[in-house]
Amino acid sequence: MATQLKNLSDFSNVTIPDASPYRFAIVVAQWNAEITNALLTGAYNFLQNKGALEENILVIEVPGSFELTSGADMALTSQKIDAVICLGCVIQGETRHFDFICNAVANGITQLAIKHGKPAIFGVLTTDNQEQAQDRAGGKHGNKGEEAAATAIQMADLKNRLNFKH
Numbered sequence: 601m602a603t604q605l606k607n608l609s610d611f612s613n614v615t616i617p618d619a620s621p622y623r624f625a626i627v628v629a630q631w632n633a634e635i636t637n638a639l640l641t642g643a644y645n646f647l648q649n650k651g652a653l654e655e656n657i658l659v660i661e662v663p664g665s666f667e668l669t670s671g672a673d674m675a676l677t678s679q680k681i682d683a684v685i686c687l688g689c690v691i692q693g694e695t696r697h698f699d700f701i702c703n704a705v706a707n708g709i710t711q712l713a714i715k716h717g718k719p720a721i722f723g724v725l726t727t728d729n730q731e732q733a734q735d736r737a738g739g740k741h742g743n744k745g746e747e748a749a750a751t752a753i754q755m756a757d758l759k760n761r762l763n764f765k766h
């Protein structure tokens with residue numbers, strides 16, 4: 601398996617730009633809160649470690665991952681932010697509900713980035729079980745929240761360097 605022995609959050613070989621010029625929103629789902637709170641901590645601490653100012657990090661909670669798209673849309677529309685990070689954890693249940701949520705959120709966040717012309721980062725765990733989620737929320741496979749924060753900084757910086765106006 602590709603990730604079997606990997607820490608997916610290892611950025612030692614990647615240059616992450618200074619985050620201090622940028623304003624971020626982190627939209628976090630309350631479903632599977634033990635996991636999503638760990639993702640939030642990872643993302644928040646990573647942003648601050650890369651220079652983001654506390655007053656430039658807005659945290660918004662939504663009920664579940666399905667609401668991440670609308671929560672991020674509200675943030676991008678009403679707040680002056682440069683990138684939005686969407687954090688959630690969807691764990692497979694007995695039915696196809698998992699598939700509908702995961703597809704809706706992935707597609708929704710993708711379309712949101714295009715609609716607003718700003719980075720909208722998919723930091724949603726989509727796992728078979730609780731253990732896989734724990735492994736990716738500060739466990740042996742790293743922290744998906746850190747990865748999402750790193751991506752948000754890189755994309756906000758890219759937009760700035762390209763002087764991209766929407």
Ligand SMILES: Nc1c(NC[C@H](O)[C@H](O)[C@H](O)CO)[nH]c(=O)[nH]c1=O
Nearest residue numbers: 629631663664665666688689690691
């Ligand atoms: N089963 C999970 C959910 N389900 C709730 C949905 O996200 C949504 O809030 C509901 O369908 C109402 O629109 N959400 C997760 O984030 N993770 C799950 O495992």
Ligand SMILES: CC(=O)[C@@H](O)COP(=O)(O)O
Nearest residue numbers: 691692693694695697698
């Ligand atoms: C992944 C989910 O939606 C969670 O509510 C499990 O649902 P179910 O067991 O009804 O598929």
